[in-house]
Amino acid sequence: MAQTYAVVRDTSKNFFIAVKNTKGFFFHTDNNGNGVIYQNGTAIKNGPGESALPGGGLAANTDPAIGAANEFQEETGVELRNFDGKLMPKEWHVTGKNEYYGVYYQFSSAVFNDISNRAIANLRTGADAAVAIANGKIKTYKDIFKAYPNCPADNELATGSVWNLDRDWSRIQALNNSQSTNWFYEILKNLKNNI
Numbered sequence: 001m002a003q004t005y006a007v008v009r010d011t012s013k014n015f016f017i018a019v020k021n022t023k024g025f026f027f028h029t030d031n032n033g034n035g036v037i038y039q040n041g042t043a044i045k046n047g048p049g050e051s052a053l054p055g056g057g058l059a060a061n062t063d064p065a066i067g068a069a070n071e072f073q074e075e076t077g078v079e080l081r082n083f084d085g086k087l088m089p090k091e092w093h094v095t096g097k098n099e100y101y102g103v104y105y106q107f108s109s110a111v112f113n114d115i116s117n118r119a120i121a122n123l124r125t126g127a128d129a130a131v132a133i134a135n136g137k138i139k140t141y142k143d144i145f146k147a148y149p150n151c152p153a154d155n156e157l158a159t160g161s162v163w164n165l166d167r168d169w170s171r172i173q174a175l176n177n178s179q180s181t182n183w184f185y186e187i188l189k190n191l192k193n194n195i
Contacts, residue, residue, distance in 0.1 A: 002099040005055030005187055006068040008080065008119075009104065010112035013165040013195070015188070016119060018075070018157040022048040025130035026144055028074060028153040035141035035153065037133050044156060047180030051171075053102075053187065054157065064091050064101035076160065077122035077152040083111050092190045094183070102187030118150075120160040125151045127158065165192045 009015040023041030028034065054075040058067040065087055069080045085107040092102040107115065129148045132138045137147075144151055163171065165188065172192075175185035 002058045002064075002101065003055060003183075004058040004064045004067040004071065004101040004103060005053040005184070006072040006080070007053060007102055007104045007187060007191060008072065008112065008115055009106055009191070010109045011106065012109060013192075014109075014112060014116075014162050015165065015191075016054075016076075016112075016116050016160060017163050017184075018052055018054060018119075018123065018160045020044050020047050020050055020052050020156060021130075021158040024155040025133045026141055026155045028141070033142060033145075037138065037141050037144070039133055039136065041130070041134065047178070049158075050178060050181050051175060051184065052157070052181065053184050058101065064093070065103045068101065068103035069105075074153045075157050076119035077125070077150055078115055078119045080105055080115070083107060083115060085111060088195075092187060094186065098183065100183050100187075102190060104191055116160065116162050122150050122152055123157055123160050126155050130155055165195075 007015055021044050024044055025041050026035055026037045029036060054072045055068055056071045058064060073079045085105050088104060088106040094100050125148045129144045129151045138144055172185060172188050175181040
């Protein structure tokens, strides 16, 4: 299955990036508000504790831009389609054994800051929900959103931040040193070379 990743950015070369949890405590199972919780957490298998662009598996016959926007919402709680932006350049596609897409969503600085701030706040909310699950205060997936309405659907990402393609280039290059993050480096290198 191909993977698709969202690069949410502004016109000043800033972009949103996250760090994955080492354990996840809740995950959605469908688009009807259902999901599972793990009181003791379950290990994140791909790149735990490492930097990551929001994304994941691309369902068959789904446009990569739609898939990446869906993944961004599931992992950050922010719906990109609610904001005025454009796909610029639209996407970058790598074929082969590890097929993946990098989808580039460009927003004005003000809109980008709004999206990033919401995503960062929602990830903090997700961390609070994970603690409540671990402490036995939340017993069902649906109860998460009663207590934490802006919580992401999935507890895959721990924190979020804003990096810059120029200022943080050495950090971006370091992503190439791990098999779990080297495709993020390639996606960001392609963006840097094409804007």
